[in-house]
Each structure stands twice: as C-alpha cells, then as structure tokens.
Amino acid sequence: MAQEPYSPRRSVLYIPASNDKALAKIGSLTCDAIIIDLEDAVLPADKKAARDKVAGILAARPERRCEMVVRINPLASEWGTHDLLAVAKAEPDGILLPKIGTPRDILEAGDILDDNFAPDSVKLWAMVETPRALLNIGAIAELGRDPAARLNCFVAGTNDLVKATGILADRRYLMPWLMQLVLAARAGGLDVIDGVANDFRDLDGFARECAEAAAMGFDGKSLIHPAQIGPANRAFSPSAEALAGARAIRDAFARPENAGKGVIALDGKMVERLHLAEAEKLLAKAAIIGA
Numbered sequence: 251m252a253q254e255p256y257s258p259r260r261s262v263l264y265i266p267a268s269n270d271k272a273l274a275k276i277g278s279l280t281c282d283a284i285i286i287d288l289e290d291a292v293l294p295a296d297k298k299a300a301r302d303k304v305a306g307i308l309a310a311r312p313e314r315r316c317e318m319v320v321r322i323n324p325l326a327s328e329w330g331t332h333d334l335l336a337v338a339k340a341e342p343d344g345i346l347l348p349k350i351g352t353p354r355d356i357l358e359a360g361d362i363l364d365d366n367f368a369p370d371s372v373k374l375w376a377m378v379e380t381p382r383a384l385l386n387i388g389a390i391a392e393l394g395r396d397p398a399a400r401l402n403c404f405v406a407g408t409n410d411l412v413k414a415t416g417i418l419a420d421r422r423y424l425m426p427w428l429m430q431l432v433l434a435a436r437a438g439g440l441d442v443i444d445g446v447a448n449d450f451r452d453l454d455g456f457a458r459e460c461a462e463a464a465a466m467g468f469d470g471k472s473l474i475h476p477a478q479i480g481p482a483n484r485a486f487s488p489s490a491e492a493l494a495g496a497r498a499i500r501d502a503f504a505r506p507e508n509a510g511k512g513v514i515a516l517d518g519k520m521v522e523r524l525h526l527a528e529a530e531k532l533l534a535k536a537a538i539i540g541a
C-alpha cells in the first residue's frame with residue numbers, strides 16, 4: 251500500500267552504486283527518495299563490488315528523511331538473488347525490482363525476504379518497463395491491497411519500454427501505457443513514479459514534463475541528475491492556486507448555513523462533499539511538505 255499518512259515521493263533520484271563521486275553527494279541532496287542502482291547503470295564487471303558497497307551507503311544515510319531504495323538486478327539474472335539477500339540485510343526502505351512481468355515476480359521476491367526475516371519496513375517497489383508487466387498490470391497492482399506482499403510503489407521504466415516495443419522515444423506514444431499504469435496504481439493503493447527525462451541539461455523541458463506528469467496523476471518523477479530535484483519538487487507540490495481553491499472549499503463547508511449540506515454552490519460552481527475530502531487531502535499534503 252502507498253504510505254499513510256502521505257510521505258512525499260516527488261523527486262526520486264537514481265545514483266549508480268559504482269559512482270563514488272555521485273554517492274558522496276547523498277547528504278546534501280534535497281530529493282524525497284534515492285535509488286541506489288545495481289542494475290542498468292552498473293557494468294557486469296562492477297556488479298559485485300557495487301553490491302558490496304550497499305550496506306556502507308545505507309549505514310551512512312542522512313539524518314534528514316530521505317527514502318533509500320536499492321534497485322537490484324532481475325532475480326532471473328546471475329546477480330539477482332545475491333543482490334536481494336545482501337540488500338535485504340542492509341534494511342533499505344525499499345528494494346526496486348526491475349523487468350518484472352507478472353505478480354509471481356513480486357511474490358517470489360517477497361517470499362525470499364520473509365524467509366530471510368527481512369523486517370516489514372523493507373518494501374518492494376516494481377519497475378514497470380516490459381510489455382508483459384503492462385499487460386498484467388491490474389493483477390500486479392492488486393498485490394498492493396495485501397500488506398504481506400510488501401508492494402508499495404510502481405516506477406515507470408520508459409527507456410526500457412521504448413526499447414522493448416520499438417516505439418519512437420516520444421511521450422506521445424508512451425501516453426496510453428503511462429495512464430494505464432496510473433490507473434492500476436490507484437486501484438492497488440500504490441504510489442507511482444514517472445520515468446526519467448534523459449536530456450538532463452534541458453531544465454525547461456524537464457519542468458514541462460514534470461507538470462504534465464503531475465497532471466497525469468503521478469506522485470513524482472524519476473531523476474538522473476541533481477539539477478532535476480528542484481523542478482520536480484516544485485511540480486509535484488500543490489500549487490498556490492490549488493491551495494487557495496482547497497481553502498475556499500473547506501471554509502465554505504464550515505459555514506453554519508452549509509452544515510449538513512451534501513452539495514453547495516461556490517463561485518458559480520457545484521461543489522460536493524467529495525470535493526471537500528479532496529481539498530482536505532491536498533491541505534494535509536501541503537502541511538506535510540511544508541508548502
């Protein structure tokens with residue numbers, strides 16, 4: 251299940267476990283979550299050394315609340331099971347499973363964690379980056395309803411989806427799949443993070459992509475470079491305009507003449523109790539973020 255109460259995952263930064271210079275920056279980064287990567291960003295020759303570093307990286311985690319997640323290699327690969335066992339011992343907040351295709355892939359990882367007495371606080375995150383995962387997404391998301399399955403968050407793997415399907419690398423063609431992913435995440439009560447923007451020098455384009463992802467319902471964005479943290483945190487925080495609207499709805503329902511009413515008119519628009527619930531959720535979210 252997604253986190254209750256709300257805990258932000260606006261900015262989720264990948265750091266290759268093989269990049270010491272980037273790892274040294276962890277304490278100064280203002281992202282909501284960090285994914286230490288053992289998979290695509292690490293060459294086969296460096297996999298073992300990278301895995302051996304994870305415990306030390308997690309032990310030195312910053313005091314400031316920043317979720318620490320580790321992306322392991324696929325369980326079917328020669329590194330996967332070793333990665334999972336070693337990483338579980340270091341007790342990260344999450345273990346990100348790449349290239350999943352079916353609910354079984356999640357259950358299998360969860361069983362290994364249970365068998366090795368990993369605490370319940372170690373959650374599973376899943377990369378959605380294969381055609382099979384997208385075709386099975388409803389059944390996979392359903393595991394979010396069972397806390398014992400540990401499934402907590404979906405991450406869109408847009409580069410791998412482009413590669414696996416042969417579509418042009420353009421958001422227009424990814425759109426139906428991304429919207430389906432958001433829908434499935436909501437059905438399963440999971441958080442869902444949009445894929446990366448490879449062109450990390452184009453921060454204007456990045457801000458536009460974040461605004462679009464927020465409008466699509468994503469909770470945050472996958473990042474590859476520290477310069478992307480600020481724009482992502484802004485885009486996935488409630489805007490001043492949205493907060494003013496939420497306060498107006500809350501205040502309107504609090505007026506004595508509206509007590510006990512299910513639906514009211516506010517500035518010429520119909521407002522129902524469901525809008526009040528939505529407004530209260532947004533205000534609570536803003537209070538937690540400090541917006």
Ligand code: COA
Pocket residue numbers: 263264265266269271272273275287290291446473474475476
């Ligand atoms: N996390 C933390 N710090 C990072 C970082 C990251 N993901 N990416 C870059 N930095 C640091 C660099 O180490 C550099 O530090 P310095 O100022 O001490 O020299 C600083 O930010 C500026 O980096 P810059 O020179 O602009 O970029 P680069 O050429 O060093 O690196 C990439 C560019 C794309 C290779 C690098 O950002 C990266 O590896 N990103 C993550 C890729 C990844 O994990 N992919 C897998 C998931 S898709």
Ligand code: MG
Pocket residue numbers: 290348377379407410
């Ligand atoms: Mg991938």
